[in-house]
Amino acid sequence: MTLWMLVLPLLGAAAAAFAPGRLAVVGAVASAVATFATSAFLAGSGALSVAWLPALGIDVTLDPFGVRSVLVTTAALTMVPVVLTAARRPVDERRRYLTALLLMHTTLNGVFLATDLVLMYVFWEATLLPSLFLLGTFGGRGRRGAVTKYLVYAITGSFLMLASILAIVPLSGAASYAFADLLPAARALDPVVQTWLFAGFAAAFAVKLPLFPLHAWLIDFHRENPASGVADVAGTLYKVGGFGFFAWAIPLLPDGAAAFQPILLPLAAATALWGGLAATRQEDLKSMLAYMSLSHMGVVALGVFSLTPLGGSGAMFLLAAQMLSTGALFLIAGMLHERTGGFDFARYGGLAKGAPALAAVTLFALFAAIGVPGLSNFPGEFLALAGGFAASPWLGGVAALGSVVAAGVYGVNTYQRLYQGPPGERRADLRASEVLVVAPLIAGILWLGLAPAPQLERIDASAQIATTAAVDPTAVPPHAADAAEGPERSPASTALAAKGGER
């Protein structure tokens, strides 16, 4: 089952690239749907391990344990409407779009599933190429600059991470690059060495998160990406820096994480605040969405760097949830662009009269994105902020200001400027093909929002590993435990249930 997560999208990519005529589209869509359907059964399936370069301890190991399966399933669900949207592109573009998207899906699944550190790096790097290709081929006028900026940021980060990856085995004496082998060996490393290694990982993950002030590439990336929103959603799926911290850097190097927490936690809060505030000031829809997404990532980072199981679980849940809500909004933005030919708010206003269904869907996705309870982002955001408060009440407050208060402002403002006011030119309402695109995302948003417990339980299993250092003070030096000290220690799902009861 696990291997199919790589094989199915790869087959789809091959079909999209080589199959004749309509068969290419059929193959691509079928592979996206099949990948999602298969991913639903991923949770219980076993790990896979094949020797790759055994002399150096590098293997192909894939394991859908815990948070990994949740992210794979949500990403696969998001991929279905993305592929459907790309399939509607003009014939000459369609093939390249679909091939790049499905290749990206393949490697992205690899990032989530790989439990060998070198293999994770291989997928991590390989995911970059299709997203560069999409931006460079179909992007706007400033795409060359955006591509170069994106590339330099990403490569600088990931080569520094590669240094840490390659060094971690010789330094720790671990038997291989497999997570299970690294975990005890790396944790036993001297705190100073851990800090240096963590710095290498942090360089890559903070860029990809992205964390303020390394976020400049993100805004250009979204601004220059093609209007349909397809590449934006793919880029949203690829914001896996938080996952990298949570699944690799923090569990392997708890002392390094503790040493960096005083730097990273304020940066996370700043990201959440800056993203939220900047989103309220944007004059076009896509920039607004870019900053909104940045704000979400700040909350993800806050939860992860709180070094509590609670915050970590919330952050990973939010990471999965924002794939759906932000993804829906970028695709809706593409639909609006199709109708008006631009993204600046000045073109819009009063659309609700002529396109009530589109307005309703937009409002729904916006509500999900700003964290309205009952929809996908709320459980994650709540838990991540709760973790942040536990680690530092001040910084938690700052982040909440950005992600909750500012979110209310930009969410309502955006809806108002798009759909309310004096009706302008009449625009078409949601078409049948577009309903097909948004339906899976709406279903997903409701699914995560109304029944978060099963997913949170799976994430919690990973969170316990990620933060054993915080839970079990005997296992680690005392300062690491201090850093993660917090009043809230119960598993995340229980905490959320309690909160639900209060409401």
Next chain:
Amino acid sequence: MIVPPDGLVLGGIAPALTLLVAAATALILGTVRADARQGGAVALLGLAAAAVFAVRNLVDPGAHGATFGVQWVVDGASAGLAVAILVGTFLAVLLSWDAPVARVGDRPEFHPLLLLAATGGVAMVHAGDFVVLLLGLEILSLSVYALSAWRTGVREGEEAGMKYFLLGAFASAILIYGVALTYGATGAFDFASIGAALAAGAPGPLALLGGAFVLVGLGFKVSFAPFHQWAPDVYTGAPTPVTAFMSVVVKVAAFGALLRVASEAWPATVPSLDLMLAILVALTLVVGNLGALLQSGAKRMLGYSAVAHAGYLGLAVLAAGQGLASPTTVVWYLLAYTFMNLGAFAVTHLVMHDDPQGDRIEAWQGLGARKPGLAIAMTLFLFSLAGFPPLAGFFGKALAVRAAFDAGWSSLAVLALLAAVVAVVYYTRFVFAMWFARAPRAIEVAPSDAARWAVGLAAAGTVAMGLFPDVWYALVEGAGAALALVP
């Protein structure tokens, strides 16, 4: 049946002998009928036969050991490097299959010279003492001097040949002087005895000076900075198939020799030589990568990129020379480098028509739309050279950097990866030109099916080594890459 005298094992030198026979055959046939195809066919046959012997040397442990005294060593490293040289020469012959006909058809020396150069290279990687090393080096160098000046009447070509010859002769002289000083200090030519003599007591200034001169002489051939200036000029001036050939074969041979010298003749008790090598490596990484950033043409860029890759290879040699990492790393990297670098030059050859003035980035604009097959191949080669996974170049760089960490050269390893960030920028500039820019004019590609085969084989090698790195690694490592020198 010919029975060799006692102590001589012909199997070990079979690859070199086969090449020599093929070179002689091509030369003699060339006097009867001047036909480049005929020379090429003989060369391909000879290379294939030599490859059979080289692979046998690699997989059959019975063939391992030293023969001719200790002057000719067969082990995993030397047999593996010989395979890399033969693969590189084979692809270069394919690449020049149609190309030299116009200018070269009436000169049948082309293929014999290629084969002789390969013979010299094979001798260098099998060398167990400085005499064989020097013999191999001179056979290789003299052939390549002539080849690099092949375009008579073209100013850049003659300049390239002259520059390479003068600087190369100078470097050879320094190397010979170094060998003489080493002999004076240790009384031996063979690496094992030199190593034993140096390890016995604190080496005097004579031995250190000798070692330094040897390092400089070989450093010129592998294009370590600051002895690298010839590389971009010669790469640009020589005909592209020759550039493709020398960029890989000379590098494999010279690194093979350096690996052997560093690990056998310079024992770990002489850290100053390692330190010198480390300084050269650091300089090479910086100069090569920054230099490549400033180039506007593909051949010059690849010339500096060859310098940069010498830095990564030097890192692996440094670690292997100290005995703290497996020499297999060097052997693995060099075969990967053979595929990707030769492939990149092969596509350059097809796109540029060997026009000395045509070496500009504009020549690549829009290739993705006009010739997607070639553009995909070139993208693979450039991404591989840049170190993107899962291509061969990624494991090359990863192995080299890992070796540096294993040997404790952590700061050099980090420097190597930071320099690699610069490398990504200059390689991807050509990728962007191919895919994201519109073609200013129609692109005409040289019509050569053989050259296309060379591109295809190199691309297959680049991808396969990245996806299945262990095949080649296990083959070399399994052959006992721990150098099998018997004093």
